[in-house]
Amino acid sequence: MSREPGGSPANRPVRRALLRDPRLLVRLGLWSAVEAAPALVIGLAVARAIDDGFAAGRPATGFAWLALLGGAWLVAAAGARQVVLAVAAIAEPFREDLLGHVVESALNQATASVRDTGSRAVARSNLQVELARDAFASVVMVARSFVFTSVGVLLGLATLIPQVLVLVLPPFVTGLGLFLLSLPALARRQRSFLLADERTAASVAAMAGGLRDIAACGAQERVARAVGVRVAEQAAAARALARMTALRTLSLAVGAWLPVLLVLAGAPWLMAQGTGTGTGTILGALAYVSQSLAPALGNLVQGLAVSGVRLRVSLERILGDDCPGSRPAAARVRGRDGSAELRGVTFAYGPHAEPVVTALDLSVPDGDHLAVVGPSGIGKSTLAALLTGGLLPGAGRVTVGGVPAHRLDPADRVLIPQEAYVFRGSLLENLTYLARTPGNPEGTAEVEAAVAAIGLRRLVDRVGGYSAEIRPGMLSAGERQLVALCRAYLASARLVILDEATCHLDPAAEARAEEAFARRGGTLIVIAHRLSSALRARRVLVMDGARVWLGGHGDLLASCPLYADLVGHWTPSDMQEQMS
Template sequence: MTRPGVRHETWRAVRAHRRELTRLCGWSLVESLPALLSGYLIARAVDQGFLAGRPVTGLTWLGALAVAVLLGATATGRTYRSLGAVVEPFRDDLATRVVRNALHDATRTGGHPDSATVTRLTHQVEIVRDTFAGLLMVTRGFVFSAGAALIGLLALAPTVAALAAAPMLVGLAIFLAALPAMVAHQRAYVRAGEHLGQSAATALTGHRDVLACGAQARVTADVQRRVSAQAATERTLARMAAIRSLSLGIGGWLPLVALLAATPWLVDRGLTAGAVLGALIYVSTGLQPALHTLVQGIGGGGLRYVVTLENILRTNPHTTAAHPPAPAARTPTHRSSAAPAIEARRLTFRYGPRSRPVLEDFSLTLADGEHLAVVGPSGAGKSTLAALIAGLTPPQAGTVHLAGEPVADTTPAALARMRVLVPQEAYIFTGRLADNLRYLRPDADDHTLDTALDALGARPLATRLGGLAAPITPTLLSSGERQLIAAVRAWLAPAPLVILDEATCHLDPALEATVEHAFAHRPGSLIVIAHRISSAIRAQRLLVLDGDEPATGTHEQLLSRSATYRQLVGCWDEPAMSPPAPRA
């Protein structure tokens, strides 16, 4: 019925919560008491009570049935509580996987935000949660309800149990035999709908080009082909529904017909009227509803569960399996003062096996406490270099050491203590301003925060927002305001290396100069991906990336020997901003 991934995930979810599942089965057993006792107690009420002229006895048996119904109703509420203890952790695990993979894809170098993540999280994961819960309920309902009814039939008369069980098993076998085909056709139906949506969207968004090229007939034929394919899958699903109806007719209604037809023969062999009535009750209120619920539940929600979970597992593979932790992972050790802040050796990185390398055989050494500006045209590899140094992206060749420690063998938590990378798109979360500033340094007191705000020129912004305790909403802040808050947060971080990847591009030149001056006088090393000539001039050393041979040197040196740098300086026509004068 299911592919290995779906079977594995389902079994893992069930096995991980065996205790809760056992509790669910226990309450299901209590819930099935009316199904177990109904036919037997009604048969006794009829035979020993009402037909025997003893109505009090008959009412007593019916009272016992009422008690069983009350117990079953109480257990029903408990089953849903136990069901949640199994289903909700499974849902949370899927949601975590979707979010983790979306964040990994969005934050890796060359990655991009996945606009379908919210859809998968709020729609597909919820479908899996609901259908998984439905499958558990219908499966345990069939097992306990049908089992209780069969036990009750055996208690009345084994012959009656055989008459009812035989057609039910035939109907169930027909359904189970058709189930793999149902899954395949449901999968084809979903994919046909996706292909139709993609085809229609492409035709609508490019309708002007279609008209300009005279391709109306071709595009219409393509969309019509997708429509026909989806219609064919819907007709196939309708035939599958007919098979479900056939299995229900054989397994649910044929036992009633068999019992009614065999009633004279059963009565001739000593079966009482109460037993016949009890047998009909077991079939009509036990076996038939249980089979109907199972077939409809698996044939509907079960198919959606398999197909939707397949899609989630396909687009969100288990990251721990694909990327096992490095066996030599370690935290940084004490280093000598001579160790450079960054030592990159012969780095090579490309975004595809056949693509041109963004960086090839590249080397760089940054002394402890040095201020480096990286410049170059768009696409030269500036952000790629920042990601390689920060350890966010592994190179195809070469090594990176931070303070003497190999980035490839250092744990993410240890890397976070060694460097801070501030991207162009600043991340600010909803909450207090102080909480955003303390994100990388939770132990910072208010005085430390005030010092940082003053050093980076962010005091007017903090005052305008309402102070450190003021709640902030990221969508209500401008891009420059978000960048300034992120810069203060990075300045407070204990990491000795800060990488600003165009992290001040939305600030005005004067405020940018204040921010970079604060970072330049902060203990540690600084790399600035520059977008203004003023940022380059303020640096102690510059690195020019132009797709060929990288060049390093001071501003004056590069003006004389780097044509790329001279061209960039010519494009940056704003005046150089000098660092602010030190405070008295």
């Protein structure tokens, strides 16, 4: 992966998230200033309440200053709520950017024949992306709190008694500097721990998946030793990381608590600096340091030492050179058409597992409409993954348009799975994501035609038009499928595979969508959810373990007992409903 001069790939998504919408930063800054109000007034309120109020025999004045401090806390509480909302608005798009990168990397690995794609991609998407999002939000929270609290404290001290800054600033800056200098070492320790954790998880998963073979071969002790080595490596990495907490403790001692001691020790000198410096002033200065500045530095040290380092390491694992997704993929080749061919294809999920597909020969000419039916779990989705290059056959070859499926340009084929993906963005961006000109308003006529063909008009009107922002949670499963189907319809791909992509639609909507794709042109392969899909197809592939049948509906009724049995479960009313 290319690196910017003096920069790191890990910095780019952070900058992009922070600068995506400057208005969010302004909003965050304003509410952070409101939240930091107590840091500005706490020492001044305590000093005036004591010196000008209670110590001077004017309790009303003392209570008035304390009421001012209480009001500042109420204002800060309101500001804190808005700060959380502003940080969430920045962090969620950051997460979606990372997740998009992980998905793209996993697909690149799958089509580039990189092994162990599944477990590592799942680990990144389920663990590291969530860690990065949470760590990013935490870092933003503690960093802006530290900045605004520190500024408030320094302004308050300068207003209350400027001479105290001589006692507070040097140790504070020294402690902060010590901590910042220790961050690179912390990052290395954290990175080593995450790598060890990932290796341990992979070895344990491999062991769990092969327990039967391990027992059959009597390899329990050997496997236990191999896994034990990984566990020991992770434990050593964890101990090394824990030792770094000593530096954090030293930084806090110097930067947060040494100023408290210096203020106490320097109290006589401070009181001798001028008139009006009484006991309340010293207590106010101590309140600034102990109740605002020390906690702010403590939160920064804890936040950056844990969340900041975790964010950096997670981003490096997702985006950096040691991320498998950054390996160059094999060159993509455009296919000549939408034809697909399998010759002697065998595939099994593991070296000792029973094959899901065995010595399969299949030719799907360009422009064909094929339905694939069979019992659940028989290998229909595996066939779809082989055709798209997501899985590599253990034997035989799979070509699409004359090109090996795993090297085919993604623009030449599109797969819509059962659980359709919708990302946060405008409806138009979702619909045209696979089109030649994604999101181009000039393609409105083409988009309108696709919406009409698939049956998406009601959804377009419901959400408020093509420019309306949508999120997965605001759409039903059926609506998400319609969006994905329309996206595939607008793609330039000559091969379209629907892997139970209409399972959440009613029979009429399903029929409308499949007929639209049949009229669209190109090759259509439907992994059938309902048997009515077979009646609409030109040919039907029936899968039953090692045996397959291929033919038209009428031919299969006479020659394939399984197909006849599947059709026989339909009642006349079912037939009428499915085909209406």
